[in-house]
Amino acid sequence: MHIPTIQRPSDPPVxxxxxxxxxxxxxxxxxxxxxxxxxxxxxxxxxAITLGIYRFWYKTALRRYxxxxxxxxxxxxxxxxxxxxxxxxxxxxxxIVLPIYFAGTLVSLFGGQVLGPTLAGILGLLIMPAVVQxxxxxxxxYRLTRTxxxxxxxxxxxxxxxxxxxxxxxxxxxxxxxxxxxxxxxxALERYKIENTWxxxxxxxxxxxxRPLLGAWMAFWxxxxxxxxxxxxxxxxERSGGVGAMFGALLGLFLAFAVLPVLWLRYxxxxxxxxxxxxxxxxxxxxxxxxxxxxxxxxxxxxxALFGLLLAFGALVAVTGGLPAxxxxxxxxxxxxLAPLFILMAAGLLFGFAxxxxxxxxxxxxxxxxxxxxxxxxxxxxAVVQQxxxxxxxxxxxxxxxxxxxx
Amino acid sequence: xxxxxxxxxxxxxxxxxxxxxRLAAGLDIRPEDDGPAIIWPLGEIRLERHGAEAHLHRxxxxxxxxxxxxxxxxxxxxxxxxxxxxxxxxxAGEASNRRILVWSAAAIASLVFLLLVGLPxxxxxAVPLVxxxxxxxxxxxxxxxxxxxxxxxxxxxIRFCGRDNPSGQAALDAMVSRLAAGATLRGPLQVxxxxxxxxxxxxMPGGRIYLFRPILETAEGPDEVAGVLAHEIxxxxxxxxxxxxxxxxxxxxxxxxxxxxxxxxxxxxxMGKVLAGQAYSRENEAEADRVSVELMKKAGADPxxxxxxFRRISPFGRSNxxxxxxxAAHPVTEDRIAAVEKLAAEGGGQPLRPILDxxxxxxxxxxxxxxxxx
Numbered sequence: 001m002h003i004p005t006i007q008r009p010s011d012p013p014v015x016x017x018x019x020x021x022x023x024x025x026x027x028x029x030x031x032x033x034x035x036x037x038x039x040x041x042x043x044x045x046x047x048a049i050t051l052g053i054y055r056f057w058y059k060t061a062l063r064r065y066x067x068x069x070x071x072x073x074x075x076x077x078x079x080x081x082x083x084x085x086x087x088x089x090x091x092x093x094x095x096i097v098l099p100i101y102f103a104g105t106l107v108s109l110f111g112g113q114v115l116g117p118t119l120a121g122i123l124g125l126l127i128m129p130a131v132v133q134x135x136x137x138x139x140x141x142y143r144l145t146r147t148x149x150x151x152x153x154x155x156x157x158x159x160x161x162x163x164x165x166x167x168x169x170x171x172x173x174x175x176x177x178x179x180x181x182x183x184x185x186x187x188a189l190e191r192y193k194i195e196n197t198w199x200x201x202x203x204x205x206x207x208x209x210x211r212p213l214l215g216a217w218m219a220f221w222x223x224x225x226x227x228x229x230x231x232x233x234x235x236x237x238e239r240s241g242g243v244g245a246m247f248g249a250l251l252g253l254f255l256a257f258a259v260l261p262v263l264w265l266r267y268x269x270x271x272x273x274x275x276x277x278x279x280x281x282x283x284x285x286x287x288x289x290x291x292x293x294x295x296x297x298x299x300x301x302x303x304x305a306l307f308g309l310l311l312a313f314g315a316l317v318a319v320t321g322g323l324p325a326x327x328x329x330x331x332x333x334x335x336x337x338l339a340p341l342f343i344l345m346a347a348g349l350l351f352g353f354a355x356x357x358x359x360x361x362x363x364x365x366x367x368x369x370x371x372x373x374x375x376x377x378x379x380x381x382x383a384v385v386q387q388x389x390x391x392x393x394x395x396x397x398x399x400x401x402x403x404x405x406x407x
Numbered sequence: 408x409x410x411x412x413x414x415x416x417x418x419x420x421x422x423x424x425x426x427x428x429r430l431a432a433g434l435d436i437r438p439e440d441d442g443p444a445i446i447w448p449l450g451e452i453r454l455e456r457h458g459a460e461a462h463l464h465r466x467x468x469x470x471x472x473x474x475x476x477x478x479x480x481x482x483x484x485x486x487x488x489x490x491x492x493x494x495x496x497x498x499a500g501e502a503s504n505r506r507i508l509v510w511s512a513a514a515i516a517s518l519v520f521l522l523l524v525g526l527p528x529x530x531x532x533a534v535p536l537v538x539x540x541x542x543x544x545x546x547x548x549x550x551x552x553x554x555x556x557x558x559x560x561x562x563x564x565i566r567f568c569g570r571d572n573p574s575g576q577a578a579l580d581a582m583v584s585r586l587a588a589g590a591t592l593r594g595p596l597q598v599x600x601x602x603x604x605x606x607x608x609x610x611m612p613g614g615r616i617y618l619f620r621p622i623l624e625t626a627e628g629p630d631e632v633a634g635v636l637a638h639e640i641x642x643x644x645x646x647x648x649x650x651x652x653x654x655x656x657x658x659x660x661x662x663x664x665x666x667x668x669x670x671x672x673x674x675x676x677x678m679g680k681v682l683a684g685q686a687y688s689r690e691n692e693a694e695a696d697r698v699s700v701e702l703m704k705k706a707g708a709d710p711x712x713x714x715x716x717f718r719r720i721s722p723f724g725r726s727n728x729x730x731x732x733x734x735a736a737h738p739v740t741e742d743r744i745a746a747v748e749k750l751a752a753e754g755g756g757q758p759l760r761p762i763l764d765x766x767x768x769x770x771x772x773x774x775x776x777x778x779x780x781x
Contacts, residue, residue: 150420
């Protein structure tokens with residue numbers, strides 16, 4: 001006997017089965033660091049030999065890894081999307097973007113002195129970013145509908161156009177305030193996203209204020225201003241060539257490359273904590289204790305690893321660089337024998353870069369963010385019911401970088 | 408062989424403890440809370456191994472039902488026995504890795520075909536459809552970039568010598584009009600001598616031709632310069648640079664699309680453009696040579712002079728070649744020289760007279776000022 005087990009959407013939900021011990025205390029999100037290097041190597045290799053076509057399937061494999069190893073109360077999240085959907089989404093996005101790009105090329109070539117640059121500017125600086133913004137919102141909808149927890153689907157309401165209008169409005173306000181209103185801009189967009197996020201029947205709500213972020217933001221803003229002033233000033237003083245100009249330039253460089261990135265990361269970490277704390281699904285709430293220091297440490301290790309890779313590669317090139325000349329002198333046929341060696345070296349660089357990016361950078365950042373989050377009142381999950389007819393197409397996925405890391 | 412498990416019905420994110428039992432055609436999932444038993448047919452079970460756990464999900468008619476079942480992997484494998492290998496794989500709507508690779512290979516094959524055959528053909532067919540007015544507009548709009556590129560490459564500001572030397576420009580114009588008289592042109596030619604150290608000449612879309620100063624300095628008679636100029640007029644007549652631009656633009660679009668960098672400008676696209684430009688330029692060069700011989704003959708000048716010039720600038724004894732040199736853009740081979748000799752010999756026998764008289768030649772040779780050695 002085959003008993004149908006799928007309820008139609010019209011069915012009244014059955015009474016909540018309540019055999020598992022109710023989780024009322026706070027639960028930390030877990031990040032399980034399962035083996036990943038093999039998948040990275042295979043995915044990178046297949047992407048390379050298919051001239052990039054495999055990247056959609058590779059990205060899907062990585063998402064499955066990160067989703068399923070993010071666990072809450074003993075159950076992992078699930079990514080149910082497929083590479084084919086991403087690929088089709090990419091083709092559709094191409095069909096939307098290529099004509100815009102083509103039109104931009106045509107008007108800038110044939111539009112004449114005034115009209116050409118104007119139209120090309122409108123296409124390139126207004127229409128294109130607008131389309132990308134809409135596609136970004138749709139990409140988030142795609143990712144959410146392909147995310148399940150305990151079998152129940154997430155989804156996203158709202159529209160890309162509304163998201164775009166919000167972006168534009170707040171962009172204007174941010175520009176008018178000379179950038180000071182940036183946290184309000186970020187909050188408005190985050191709020192729109194969270195309030196349109198659903199887990200089954202549970203809709204997200206957002207109660208964060210932007211004001212607590214102003215301190216961290218203004219620190220970045222003020223130092224940024226100092227850098228601009230210093231560089232502007234030294235550019236003017238440079239002709240007189242004093243020691244003061246030199247000092248100013250050095251200080252500017254130090255602030256721009258050492259202090260500003262740290263302050264930016266600090267702002268983003270504050271933002272992550274604040275926005276996490278403001279997110280609710282009914283009575284389910286979240287907190288995060290992510291620290292700036294831990295994020296910066298990941299970045300430092302990432303740069304050190306990249307530096308090490310380049311150093312090793314440089315040493316290899318230095319050692320083998322003389323080989324072609326030697327081989328050519330001895331016997332030109334030997335040159336052909338050297339080709340595999342150089343292909344191997346290039347492959348080593350590619351794989352090294354892929355491994356470092358995934359294992360030293362993305363996974364640690366993911367783990368830091370996940371482990372910083374605590375969820376309370378999970379018992380309220382009992383009231384959540386799956387919603388029907390949620391699948392979104394993969395339009396816009398092509399523009400999805402996949403990870404919005406804290407930085 | 409029963410096994411305990413955790414079951415989610417796809418409706419509520421609430422686990423139910425169940426007892427799982429193997430049936431001949433599937434799994435029997437029996438909730439401990441005495442709810443009705445649930446049957447999963449074998450063909451609807453998808454397995455993912457997570458450490459020591461088997462994570463099962465159910466796919467009906469290629470759709471994920473949301474139902475989930477977790478049980479110890481060892482117990483599940485024991486329960487399934489030989490049927491384990493026969494379980495369908497992958498997520499709903501997923502293609503297997505092998506199919507992806509087969510289709511990628513097909514995509515790469517058609518791409519190679521597109522690059523080697525499709526795009527050149529497209530460029531050749533598209534050229535006659537472009538009105539001359541558009542080609543001239545195109546030439547005008549890319550000219551600043553070309554000049555900027557040249558300025559960067561030579562490290563000096565670009566100067567058109569004829570602009571402040573009317574007698575030199577007059578001699579140049581005389582040469583141009585004597586050559587152009589024999590050509591079928593869609594619009595006026597505009598020829599300028601550019602003051603740089605490179606030995607080069609080239610034609611832009613829309614009848615714009617640049618001769619570089621060292622050509623005048625290296626040539627030992629007006630006919631050698633006229634031969635080179637007539638060759639460039641050949642490129643204008645054949646609209647080669649328009650074709651190259653259409654080809655290059657389409658190529659960067661295609662490569663950009665593959666790499667996901669649709670806004671272009673990627674290094675690979677530029678590399679591809681350069682390579683492709685080299686690959687198809689040989690027959691265009693032969694065709695331009697043919698036009699050169701024809702125009703020189705009609706003007707009553709020596710069509711073989713271009714060969715003398717080519718031999719003079721051939722790489723033997725020269726050291727400072729750069730990528731923008733004449734030889735890089737117009738590879739001179741013995742074949743080309745022989746072909747020019749052959750064409751020049753056909754129906755020959757006209758009286759030869761240099762295309763410019765001595766005074767004119769002197770004016771042209773010093774158009775950029777007194778001769779310098781580069």
